[in-house]
Amino acid sequence: MIKHKEQRVGVLVDVSNMYHSAKNLYGKKVNFREILTQAVADRKLIRATAYVIKTENNDEMSFFEALSQQGFEVKMKDLQIFAGGAKKGDWDVGITIDAIKLGDKLDVIILVSGDGDYLPVVSYLQNNKGCLVEIMAFRKTASSRLVEESDDFTDLGASKKFLIKPTRIYSKKDLIDSGLFCFTALEN
Known part of the structure; x- marks a missing residue:
C-alpha cells in the first residue's frame, strides 16, 4: 500500500487488547x-485515541496520563464487575462508532487491535466510506480474517521496538512476602 504525506489518518488503539496480547505473548508492555x-x-494525524479501562483502585492513572502526553486522546470506561464476580471491560462498540464517525473526515483509519469483532466495521469503512483501513497487532493473536481484510497489516511482534520491558513497583508487602525485605523489631 502506498502511503503519502497528504493522507489524513486516525489512529484508534484498543489498549486492553494490546496490553493482554503483549503480556501473554512476550511478558512485556x-x-x-x-x-x-x-x-x-509522516502523514497528517487528525486523531489519535487510546481506549482504556479504569479499575476501581485507579492504579493505572499515571499510565493514562503518559498516553495523553504522547499525543493520544484518552477515552476511559469503568471496569464492569458482575454479581458473580465476572469482570468485563471492552471498547468494541465505542471504537466502532468512533471509526464510523471519523470515516468521512479521514483517508486512512489505523486500528490497533487484532480483535476479529472489528471485521464488520473494517468492511463498512472500506466499502461505504472509501477509507483505507490499516491494522497494527500481534500476528500471533490477531484474527486472520482481520489481517486479510485490512489494506495493510503491521505485525507488532516482528520488531522489538514495539515492546518495552515492564517495570514493577513493589509494595512493602510484596518485598516481605518474597524475602527481599527484612526488618528486626527492637524490644524495650
Missing part, C-alpha cells in the same frame, strides 16, 4: 509512543 509514530508514518 507495549510501546504506544512507537506505535503512534509508525502508524502515522
Whole structure:
C-alpha cells in the first residue's frame, strides 16, 4: 500500500487488547509512543485515541496520563464487575462508532487491535466510506480474517521496538512476602 504525506489518518488503539496480547505473548508492555509514530508514518494525524479501562483502585492513572502526553486522546470506561464476580471491560462498540464517525473526515483509519469483532466495521469503512483501513497487532493473536481484510497489516511482534520491558513497583508487602525485605523489631 502506498502511503503519502497528504493522507489524513486516525489512529484508534484498543489498549486492553494490546496490553493482554503483549503480556501473554512476550511478558512485556507495549510501546504506544512507537506505535503512534509508525502508524502515522509522516502523514497528517487528525486523531489519535487510546481506549482504556479504569479499575476501581485507579492504579493505572499515571499510565493514562503518559498516553495523553504522547499525543493520544484518552477515552476511559469503568471496569464492569458482575454479581458473580465476572469482570468485563471492552471498547468494541465505542471504537466502532468512533471509526464510523471519523470515516468521512479521514483517508486512512489505523486500528490497533487484532480483535476479529472489528471485521464488520473494517468492511463498512472500506466499502461505504472509501477509507483505507490499516491494522497494527500481534500476528500471533490477531484474527486472520482481520489481517486479510485490512489494506495493510503491521505485525507488532516482528520488531522489538514495539515492546518495552515492564517495570514493577513493589509494595512493602510484596518485598516481605518474597524475602527481599527484612526488618528486626527492637524490644524495650
